[in-house]
Amino acid sequence: MIRVENLVKRYGNIVASNNLNCHFEKGKVTVILGGSGSGKSTLLRQLTGLEQADSGAVYFDGVNLTGLSKKKLYVLRKKMGMLFQGSALFNYLNIFENIAFPLREHTKIADNIIKTIVTMKLEMVGLRGTENLMPSQLSGGMMKRVGLARAIVMDPKIIFYDEPTSGLDPISTGVIDKLIRDLNKTLNITTVVVSHDIESCFRIADNIIILFYGDIIASGTAQEIRNSKDPRVKQFINGDPEGPIPFTRTSKNYLDEILID
Amino acid sequence: MEIAASLGRYTLNCIQVFGRSGIFLCVSIFQAFVLPFRFFRLVKEIEFIGSKSFLIVFVTALFTGMVLGIQGYYSLSQFGAEAALGTMVALSIIRELGPVLCALMVTGRAGSAIAAEIGIMKITDQFPALEMMAIDPLKYVISPKILAGIISLPLLTAFFDLVGIAGGYLVGVKLLGVNEGAYIGRIVSAVTFTDIYGGILKSFCFGGLIAWISTFMGFSAEPTTEGVSRATTNTVVVTSLSILIVDYILTSLLL
Ligand SMILES: Nc1ncnc2c1ncn2[C@@H]1O[C@H](COP(=O)(O)OP(=O)(O)OP(=O)(O)O)[C@@H](O)[C@H]1O
Ligand SMILES: [Mg+2]
Numbered sequence: 001m002i003r004v005e006n007l008v009k010r011y012g013n014i015v016a017s018n019n020l021n022c023h024f025e026k027g028k029v030t031v032i033l034g035g036s037g038s039g040k041s042t043l044l045r046q047l048t049g050l051e052q053a054d055s056g057a058v059y060f061d062g063v064n065l066t067g068l069s070k071k072k073l074y075v076l077r078k079k080m081g082m083l084f085q086g087s088a089l090f091n092y093l094n095i096f097e098n099i100a101f102p103l104r105e106h107t108k109i110a111d112n113i114i115k116t117i118v119t120m121k122l123e124m125v126g127l128r129g130t131e132n133l134m135p136s137q138l139s140g141g142m143m144k145r146v147g148l149a150r151a152i153v154m155d156p157k158i159i160f161y162d163e164p165t166s167g168l169d170p171i172s173t174g175v176i177d178k179l180i181r182d183l184n185k186t187l188n189i190t191t192v193v194v195s196h197d198i199e200s201c202f203r204i205a206d207n208i209i210i211l212f213y214g215d216i217i218a219s220g221t222a223q224e225i226r227n228s229k230d231p232r233v234k235q236f237i238n239g240d241p242e243g244p245i246p247f248t249r250t251s252k253n254y255l256d257e258i259l260i261d
Numbered sequence: 262m263e264i265a266a267s268l269g270r271y272t273l274n275c276i277q278v279f280g281r282s283g284i285f286l287c288v289s290i291f292q293a294f295v296l297p298f299r300f301f302r303l304v305k306e307i308e309f310i311g312s313k314s315f316l317i318v319f320v321t322a323l324f325t326g327m328v329l330g331i332q333g334y335y336s337l338s339q340f341g342a343e344a345a346l347g348t349m350v351a352l353s354i355i356r357e358l359g360p361v362l363c364a365l366m367v368t369g370r371a372g373s374a375i376a377a378e379i380g381i382m383k384i385t386d387q388f389p390a391l392e393m394m395a396i397d398p399l400k401y402v403i404s405p406k407i408l409a410g411i412i413s414l415p416l417l418t419a420f421f422d423l424v425g426i427a428g429g430y431l432v433g434v435k436l437l438g439v440n441e442g443a444y445i446g447r448i449v450s451a452v453t454f455t456d457i458y459g460g461i462l463k464s465f466c467f468g469g470l471i472a473w474i475s476t477f478m479g480f481s482a483e484p485t486t487e488g489v490s491r492a493t494t495n496t497v498v499v500t501s502l503s504i505l506i507v508d509y510i511l512t513s514l515l516l
Contacts, residue, residue: 050389074395081393088390091381102394154394 001026001158001190002047007056009042016042017053018214024207029184029191031201033236034211040194041085043211044160047192048080049073078106081151081189085162087143089135089150095122096131099150106154121149125179141172148179158190159183165200177203198237202226210236282477285399289407289476292400302405310371310406310472311413315420321366322421325358326350326428333429334437343437347444348451350429351422355452355460359422361508364414364467368500372475375406376496379479380489403476410472411465418464459515466511467504474500 002024009017016039024030024047034040045051046058049065058065060076068076089098099118103109109117122128125145135143144164151159161180165173177200184191184204195201201208202222209219210233218225218233225233235243333349379402382388388398426448433439475496482492 045389048393050392070397074397077393077395082390084386084390086385088386090387090390091385105394105396 001061002192003059004043004047005057005059007043007046007058008054009039009046009051010054015214017046017056019056020214020216022209022216022219024190024192026190027184027188028206029180029193029204030207030209031193031195031205032209032211033195033198033201035196035236037213038211039214040196040211041162044162044192044194048082048160049076078154079157081154081156081159083144083147083151083159083161083164085166087135087140087147089143089146091135093135094131095127095133095135095138095146098135098146099153101150102154117153118149121153122146124152125149126175141168141176144168144172144176145179148176152183152187152189155187156189158192161191161193161195163194163196165195165197173197173200180204198239212236278481281481282473285403285477285480286407286473289399289403292397293404293408295400299401299405302401303408306405306409307413310367310375310409311417314367314370314413314417317366317370318363318417318421319424321362322354322359322424323428325362326354326425326430327432329353329358329425330429330432330437334433334439343433343439344443345447346429346433346439347426347447350433351426351448351452352456354425354429355422355456357508357512359418359425360414360460360463360467361504363418363421363464364471364504365501367414367417367468368471368475368497368504372471372496372500373493375472375475376479376482377489377493379403379476380482380492383480383482384484384486384489403480406476407469407472410468412468414464414468414471415461418460422460455515459511462515463508463511466507470503470507471500474503 004020004022007017007020008015020043032040032043042051046053046065047060049058049060049068053066056066063072063076065073065076089095090101093101096118099121100114103114103117118131119128122131125148127142127145127149130138130142130146135146138146148164164176164180168176180191180193181204183189191204193201193204205222207220208222208225210217210225212232218228218230220228226237228234228237232244234240329350330346333346334343337343337345337349382402388402391398391401430444434441434444478492478496478499479489482488
């Protein structure tokens with residue numbers, strides 16, 4: 001579905017994507033794992049064409065997204081759904097209008113049918129009855145679910161999730177994980193999830209890609225990653241503070257820096 | 262050396278901001294005329310910038326007119342020329358005070374709110390969310406606001422002029438006893454089409470200026486809470502100063 005080739009993205013002297021090569025299989029759930037600042041969101045923004053790579057290519061269904069015109073990109077976007085880290089609901093619209101928004105913008109569907117579709121999507125995420133509330137009246141977990149309902153309202157072929165479960169309680173996390181899994185299985189939607197939640201990752205993932213400061217240090221099926229002998233992968237999965245992955249990023253020696261004067 | 266370097270950096274920065282905001286304005290205006298035309302968005306924005314400013318413009322205009330009535334009366338009566346009060350009030354309001362004060366009030370009320378609204382949309386990822394739904398954020402969010410600014414300000418200014426002149430009438434004629442016929446008759450004979458046209462032209466420019474600066478400030482705000490609050494403050498400061506400067510330029514060109 002998506003193939004990434006030699007992708008490079010720099011911000012100043014930070015290398016957010018360092019020559020990445022990977023692919024996202026059709027109909028599968030692929031989880032991009034990595035610590036804070038490892039370039040997960042940056043990769044996701046490049047997969048969706050929200051950000052242009054410095055070099056390299058992203059092929060979406062065989063079409064190269066880098067350097068694509070806005071018009072053509074918008075045609076592809078109609079096949080994509082995205083759940084943002086902060087839900088990104090429109091704060092001036094109520095829940096019903098938030099979910100109905102893409103339908104109203106892109107289709108000429110009659111009002112009563114829009115109402116049916118929105119009600120169905122809200123039922124899927126278990127929030128029927130909240131139609132008339134404003135986003136500010138919902139909890140974080142509920143907002144994520146509304147964001148999810150909005151992301152699937154146009155029946156996309158692929159959904160991107162940026163940290164769908166971060167900051168949620170264990171039950172909400174379970175609910176979201178189940179939703180992701182169900183959408184993938186019942187509607188056969190290709191799924192890309194950015195996460196640093198190991199437990200939830202193994203609950204939903206078919207394939208896993210582990211990023212570390214711009215590099216892919218491991219990729220494979222969930223089983224392969226779980227049984228990996230690579231010490232860096234093991235450290236990440238077990239959350240060990242000590243190991244081959246250093247906690248700090250700077251290359252300067254700590255003692256040198258402290259003892260400088 | 263240090264000073265030269267920082268001066269150079271500052272200048273480059275300024276030119277960059279000008280360039281970016283210029284492109285931003287051009288694209289937004291261009292997008293406003295690309296189909297589909299977003300009529301309801303435009304009406305909503307006109308309601309926000311225009312209708313909701315009516316009260317504040319009314320009060321400002323009324324008191325400005327009344328003060329002009331008093332001040333004008335005392336100045337003019339020293340030469341025994343009270344009868345010219347109508348001319349004085351009407352000309353100063355139509356040519357200068359109407360467009361400028363109206364624009365300053367709208368900046369404080371609507372400009373800061375627009376910058377804050379767009380800044381908040383930015384920090385909550387609503388622009389990329391629109392992008393992901395295949396909707397151009399500039400066309401959907403920015404264009405209607407800029408058009409609404411350009412449409413609303415001349416209308417508000419016309420209203421300001423009317424109320425201001427009525428305020429002068431209240432004080433001058435009803436309170437201080439200037440002849441009613443002289444007040445109105447002098448206005449009709451002294452105000453030319455050029456005066457009105459000049460005032461309206463100014464208000465067009467100010468409307469565009471307010472919408473442009475406030476949307477750009479919000480759009481380019483740093484994506485943090487401080488960034489948004491800085492954008493709001495900067496909007497009021499930069500827009501108010503720009504209005505006064507542009508007013509001088511336009512006045513000198515028109516005269
Ligand atoms: N717009 C930007 N401008 C400058 N630097 C950026 C920008 N976006 C990201 N970066 C840098 O790129 C690196 C990767 O950022 P990214 O947001 O992709 O991390 P992440 O893996 O999503 O982290 P988190 O889990 O905290 O969301 C970071 O060091 C960040 O500072
Ligand atoms: Mg992130």
